[in-house]
Every structure is written in C-alpha cells, then in structure tokens.
Amino acid sequence: MRPEDIIKIKELLPTSLGTDEIRERYASDILRRSIFSAKMEEAHYLAKVREVCARLAAGEINEADARKTLLDLLGRMGHSPLDEGGIKNPASIRRLNLILDTQRQMAASVARASEQTESTLHQFPAWELTRTEGRDMPRGDWLERWKRAGESVGFEGVATKTLGEMIALKNSPIWAALGSGAGGYRDTLGNPYPPFAFGSGMGWLDVERAKCVSIGLINDDEEIEIEEAPSLSPAEADILQAVERYGFQDLMKDLGVNV
C-alpha cells in the first residue's frame, strides 16, 4: 500500500477540540484513521487537506503547491496567515507545515508497516529510530525517551548492545510505548510509528538481518513472530519445488553466492 493510498482511506474528523483534548477524548486508533486538524470544524476544508496530502504523498505536488492550495481555500473561508493567534491560526504557515508534515510522515509510516510480511520481516527484522529529516532545532532527548520507553516494556525486543543506536525488533512493544509518551512526554501522537512526537524528524530505517544477528537481537534461525501461515503459500511452494528441481548448490553457484 502506498502512502497516498493510506491518506485516501482516512476519515475526516471535524472537531473543535485542541490536540491534547483530542488525544484524551478519542482512542488513538480513531485519531490514526482520521485527518485531524485541531479546532477546525469545516469538513470541506478537511477534505481539501486530505486531497492535498494524498497528492503530496504521491509526488504530484510539492509542499509549496500544497500550502498555496490550502491558503487559497482558507482565504475564501476568511482566514489569513496575517491573522493573530500563532499556531492556533488555521492559516498560519507554521501550522500548515505541521499538518502537511505530520500527515505525510504518518502515511509513509503506515504504508511501510503494511509492507511487513514474512518475507520482508525475514530480510529486515528490526527498525532503527534515527534522524531521517533535518530540523532547525532538533530535540536532544531521543536517547532519554528511548531509554524510558524501553524501561516501560522491560526492553523486550530492544537491542541493548548498541551504543547510541536505537534499534528494536519490528514487533517490539517499545514502539507503542514511545508513541504513547512513556516517561511522561506529552508531545506525542499516540501512534506506534513515526512521527513519535509533533514536528519530529526522527523516522525508521530497516535494519538488515545480518546486523540484527550480530548485535544479539535475533538468532540466525529465528523469525519475527507474526501470524505465520502454518503451511507454505502457493508462491512459496512454487519456489521450493523449483529449487529442488534446479538444485540449491547449483543455483547459488550460478548466482555467485558462497554457501
């Protein structure tokens, strides 16, 4: 599933509540499914936000185009970036950038999570939390947040032999703990995927199996627990039969791989 597909299936959630109030009043999963924009009750504006975010995710427009489109509509609704109110002004540039960035990052993360199958998890069993987008004023407390989230889940599935690297298995409960603000952080969105805090430029990078084994996160013959099918799928059976006919050693030799 592509990020633009994720955005297109999101529901609209007009609300007059502020973000903290939204988080407390609604379950995280409703928030995740919705295009939310604190204190904006105009459904047609939220529909335009969804459309613009989907086009941004698909690479059809850039952020300048996205902002321009929303500013034009907000202007017709009587809002101006020159109005007072700072980030509470619906038309403030800072607020628009925050909405566009947050929706873009969330959609990309959900799309990436939806790609996780037995095959992808075997190749890349873990995520590394690292800076994927620069920020003018990055938060300096991610290692501390990681430590507190890890402590809250007993470091289950978390690499403990890596200095300064924040790596955990994709099914580790640390990701949900991080998104919930374990340790008392109130700037999170309640999601088990990036962004783990408002305006954050920290994201996921897939970690190769070989590295996961070398840092003791997983054994060489271990698979990450998802609901593994009890028998081979038709595609897997197809490959197995072909390997048996061809000969595994011959195949590896043809591919130039030492086994």
Add this chain to the structure above:
Amino acid sequence: MNVEVTIEPSFTRFAKMLQGPGKKLLFSAAANAVSVAARRHLLSEASRRHSSSQRLGARPSRHLEKGANKISFRADENHGEVLLPIPGISRAFGNVAIFAKRARALTIPVNKVSYARRAGELKSLGWTLFRPKGKDVLMGTKPGEDKAVALYILKKRVTQRQDRTLLPSDSTIGDTATKAYVMEIERIMRKAKRNGN
C-alpha cells in the same frame, strides 16, 4: 519515477522453472530490498545537498529527505518496481527539462524569502509583487516597507543536468536484488523444514 528490478541473467534458467506466484514473491523480496537501499542512499545524499538554500541563506526545503520517506515498492509476475514519488528524481537517469505548465514562466527563487515558496504564498503574507516592464524578474515589497527586492527570476525553461549519484549504482542495485533472492529462497527452505513440507 520508478526503478525496475528484473531478473539477473544468472537467474534466468531458475526463473523459467517458476510459476507466476513464485516469481512475484521473489520480485517482491528484491524490490523491497532495493527500496530499502534506495532510501538509505538518498537520505545519505540528501544531507549533503543544500547548496541552493545555503547560497540564499534560506532554510533548506529538505525535499529529498522527505521524498526518501515516501519510497515504496510493488511486484508482479514479470518484475519488481521501486516507486520514487519524488519531484526531480528522474534526473538520476538523464537531463530533465522543466517548462511552466499553467503559468507563463517558471519562477526561480533568488531570495531567501522566496526560496521553496510560491509567489501566491508571499501574496497571502502581505507582499506586493510586481514585474518591472521589460524585465524577467519578479520584485516584491514586504508589508510595511518601501524597498523592493528581487524575489524570482522568470524563465520559460530550465534544464537540470543528470545526477546519477542520487540513487545507488546499477551494480549495487543488482547485488542487492541477488542477495534478496537468496535470502528469500533460504527463508522458504527453512520454513518448509520447520513445517515438515
């Protein structure tokens, strides 16, 4: 812009023994691995590419970093594809000519205020924009000020030269795909053994 992942010549004889679903599964594994490699590569490159914004003293747009996070993949029975929905990425494979689509000219920012911004956004912020007669430049005055500054150069067309370093090399892509095929085959063989197939 998509990067296509296809069968390596050394793999052709084996691939002919596969039905469609098997091929799709292998292409999917390879496309996933190449998408991960492309993402890491682009993020590494992006952190070094802020020359335009630095020249103007502007905040970087970070469009390559943001684009890297949108990379995804898909596969069918004939090939795998890595999807790169990033404006401008096609110049990894050749020169790119850019023309104005709806406007009369392209607006090339020459000021930190106009960098990564449409002229319409500046108008929303109260700027007064004007084009001096006979000049291919868009000037503007900030709200409350009298002095006009140059904001954009107007051009009918811009050519961006090819930059192959935006993406991993062909050999890296090939090696990544081959490694992914092997890992997937090994995974299936282990699963078969666990399940008594």
